[in-house]
Amino acid sequence: MPTPTPAWYRGTTPDEHRGRLAGGSAVRNVGPVIEVHGLTGRYGGVSAVRNVSFRLGPGGLHGIVGPAGAGKSTMLRLMVGLDRAASGRCLFDGRSYRDLAYPLREVGILLAPPPAHPGRTGRDHLRILARTHGIPDRRTDEVLEMTGLADVARLRAGVYSSGLRQRLGLAGALLGDPPALLLDDPAAGLDPDGVAWLRALLRTLAREGRAVLVTGRLTGELAGDIDRLVILGRGRVLADAPAAEVISRNTVPAVRVRPDRPDDLEKLLRGHGAAVALRPDGRLEITGLTSADVAGLAVRAGILLIENAPVHASLEDVYLALARGR
Structure with a gap:
């Protein structure tokens, strides 16, 4: 039995969706509140993430930052249940990720490295994802255009450069037009023009009321754009506050x-x-x-x-x- 078309697509046009994601006048619903309560993740007896808690509201660009090995990527995997937490939980408007009926339409996820079958074209990769959630094919074309992949959509993902693979991963995260985004080091592999485009895109998504969470290194290209910082060190929260406040308080x-x-x-x-x-x-x-x-x-x-x-x-x-x- 085919999955029904999402209600938020009915009676709207591709241009309206593109306008909303590209800074148009359309106004979307406010994104969810993301709550992390005491998350702990252990691997081989070692705690990669230790009793981490924070709360992020909609309409901002939030960052989990820290040096290599701080537990940033592990945090995202624990938040959506890809790694089993030893204790704690993550809630999106009061629901765990596994309880979401249509996850792509609730939480967009970009993990590193972005997963894509090398034998499939970029368009087919997205179309398969879309059909699992009843998302029309026209939405695939919209996100391909928005992420700069329209001209290479018919090429197999196996020949994509690292920057193109990153863009394909971002397209997959945006496919369901989700109110929350969890993006693991989204600037990885992008050239300077790509980073500038990404910064503008993330700012637009946050202004629309979405909850946008990115991870990054302390030297990451997006560090200066983050509104609220969660700084991790050896799996623990060292700071959790507005970026300007964290910097002024500690320097x-x-x-x-x-x-x-x-x-x-x-x-x-x-x-x-x-x-x-x-x-x-x-x-x-x-x-x-x-x-x-x-x-x-x-x-x-x-x-x-x-x-x-x-x-x-x-x-x-x-x-x-x-x-x-x-």
Whole structure:
């Protein structure tokens, strides 16, 4: 017996779906609340994820970040039941993933590496997925176009580059137009143009009210776009808060300057209570004073500042500060 066409496709056009996903005026329902309660995953007696809990609301770009081996990918697998949790659970609007009637239409998932049979074309891979959930073939063409795969849709996935395979995985995650997305390192394999496209796409999806969760390394290309951070270290939550709050709470603002008289400026700044470090490139890194403070002191002393800029803390800085504290 064929699966019925989803109600949200009836009476709508492909252009309306494309407009909604490409930043059009259509407004979708608010995405789900994702709740993780005490998830623990063990492999061979080793805890890869240890009693992790967090709660993510709709309409934002959320990130699980951390260094290699922190447990980021394992978290996503535990959340959807691909790996069995030793304890804890994950709920999407109060339901576990296995209790969702049509998972593709509820939660879009991209795992690394994206699964696709090498002998199937990109279009056939998506059409097979679509038919398991009663999704019309026209939706397959929509996501192929949206992810930049329309011109290679008839090629077998086995000849796709790593970037094309990543795009195919993203197309599969978007196929059911889900209100929640779990994306494991979605920028992997993409070239700079692809990363720029992905950033714009994720922002659009979040603005539509979806709950979008991505994993990434601390040096990941998407780190600066994340609204809320869950930082993992050795399987434990080190921080869970809005990104700006996590960074400001765990780093000390600094200013980097290049003066024409570094020795005189260093002595002057230390006299005003600043900490000053000389960098190998000859610039001074200052904490305890703002960029405007440094500029004012330098002007009054007749010292020329060739460069004067605030130093923006990176996620690596935040992680190191958190790790030292733990």
